[in-house]
Amino acid sequence: MDGHRVRLAAYPRCDVPALFVDRDGTVIEDPGYIADPDKVRLIAGAAATLRAFHNAGFALILVTNQSGIGRGLYRWSDYEAVAARFRDLLAAEGIAFDAELACAHSPEEGARCGWRKPAPGMIREAADRLDLDLAHSVMAGDKLADLEAGAAAGIPRLVHVGTGHGAAERARVLAWPAPVALTVLADLSLLSPCAS
Secondary structure, three states: OOOEEEEEOOOOOOOOOEEEEOOEOOOEOOOOOOOOHHHOOEOOOHHHHHHHHHHOOOEEEEEEEOHHHHOOOOOHHHHHHHHHHHHHHHHOOOOOOOEEEEEOOOHHHHHHHOOOOOOOHHHHHHHHHHOOOHHHOEEEEOOHHHHHHHHHOOOOEEEEEOOOOHHHHHHHHHHOOOOOEEEEEOOHHHOOOOOO
C-alpha cells in the first residue's frame, strides 16, 4: 500500500511561515473514519481563521493521519472524494490550502514510517518542499499527537482545540510537558495569527 499522499496548490506560498492544521476534528467535524463526502462539515469559524492566517501571509498546510486506510476501513479513492468535497467547501469561502499531506499508515506501521503524527514527517516534508519558516509557524490540532508532531518539527507555537477529540484529549495535553508555547482553545475560530 502506498501510505502517503502530497497535494500542492498550483502556486503555493513559499519561504513564509505556515499554519499547519489537522483536518478531522480541527477544521471539519469528525464522525469517525470519514469516508463519505456527504458527511463533510466545516467546524464553525474554522474557515474564517484559515482566511485570517492567509491574509497575514502564512501558508496553509494540512497534515492528516488517515489510519482508516491502513486499517482497511476505506480506500484512497474514498479519501480523495472526501478531500475534494472539503476543498469545494473551502473554495466557497475563498480559501485553498497550499499543501495537503496525508499518512494512511496504522499506528503500528506509522511508528516506522516517520510521517504518522506524532512523528514530524509530514510537517518536515511540506517545509522542505515549500521552504517554509518553521521558526515562525503554528501547529493546531485536536489531539496530543498533533502537538507532539509540531514540537518535534521545531514549531514554537502549538494550539490545542476542544473540538473533535479535543475534549477527551485535553487532560493529556495539559499534563504534557510542552517544550514550547501551548495554547488551549475551544475551537479554531478563536485562533489569531497574532501571538497573544
